[in-house]
Amino acid sequence: MELIQLHNICKTYYRGDIAIPVLRDVSLTVGRSELLALMGPSGSGKTTLMNILGCLDRATSGEYWLEAQKVSGLSVDERALIRNRKIGFVFQTFNLLPRTSALENVAMPLSYAPEHLSNREARRRAEEMLCRVGLQERMDHEPSQLSGGEQQRVAIARALINQPELLFADEPTGNLDSHTSEGVLLLFRQLNEENRITILLVTHDTNVARHARRIIHIHDGVIVDGAFAAVAEPTELQGGSAPPAPNVGGTR
Numbered sequence: 001m002e003l004i005q006l007h008n009i010c011k012t013y014y015r016g017d018i019a020i021p022v023l024r025d026v027s028l029t030v031g032r033s034e035l036l037a038l039m040g041p042s043g044s045g046k047t048t049l050m051n052i053l054g055c056l057d058r059a060t061s062g063e064y065w066l067e068a069q070k071v072s073g074l075s076v077d078e079r080a081l082i083r084n085r086k087i088g089f090v091f092q093t094f095n096l097l098p099r100t101s102a103l104e105n106v107a108m109p110l111s112y113a114p115e116h117l118s119n120r121e122a123r124r125r126a127e128e129m130l131c132r133v134g135l136q137e138r139m140d141h142e143p144s145q146l147s148g149g150e151q152q153r154v155a156i157a158r159a160l161i162n163q164p165e166l167l168f169a170d171e172p173t174g175n176l177d178s179h180t181s182e183g184v185l186l187l188f189r190q191l192n193e194e195n196r197i198t199i200l201l202v203t204h205d206t207n208v209a210r211h212a213r214r215i216i217h218i219h220d221g222v223i224v225d226g227a228f229a230a231v232a233e234p235t236e237l238q239g240g241s242a243p244p245a246p247n248v249g250g251t252r
Helices: 046-053 076-086 102-112 119-132 148-160 178-195
Strands: 002-015 018-031 035-039 061-066 087-091 166-170 198-203 214-219 222-225
Touching: 002 046, 018 046, 018 198, 018 222, 035 046, 035 178, 046 166, 046 198, 076 087, 087 148, 102 119, 102 148, 119 148, 148 178, 178 198
Parallel strands: 035 198, 035 214, 087 166, 166 198
Antiparallel strands: 002 018, 002 061, 214 222
16 A cells, blocks of 8 residues: 655755756655665755655645645645654764763654653653664663764664654665664664564665665656555565664774
8 A cells, every 4th residue: 555655746946046956747656664765866856855755845846645645735834743743764963962861862752742741651662662773771871972873773763752654764874884884774674574664765875775675766856767666565575584683883
């Protein structure tokens, strides 16, 4: 079943009277529980497309449907509500609060959750997420006391705290060494298989993209390949099912 449908999405920025087209008639579908990569060189439009899919920005024209809800045309506040309820983000730079423990960083999004959880319940859920990414022994550590891989795992736990159906990872291994990167990518695979979260890896790196079951190639704002590939079941991932929880701590 399709989670996302895009129909002829265009995005144009303006510098004075000069129009700068970034996305040109982009159409694609994303199935539930897919693990896919959006791949293209710098300036190809992949981050702009991610921002539209993640309800951070709005297309100039075209239609965006998420879970059969028409997102294009929604107000800023309405898009923010969708983000809070359905979408998580992981970025290259981690974006952790520096003088705040891993546990507090992960629990922070719950302050804006519509459920209004108690402090006790928020802590319990944050602890559960940190255990899920293998950081049960590092909950009280601040970012400066964690390795790059550990910081990225904190960021992943924070992105999952509101139990999103859709997770965007924008160059998630850009600041990590190759060994640590591999562990983080295996963790994404495991989360996709076990939690059935739809994950989109936004990258220019073929080593990152190879972990996906489908690769969407974008060039100069145009999807050139992979927009409508058949959705594979999680058990059909190349190499079989995901391995046990990886160690992605890396070295400091």
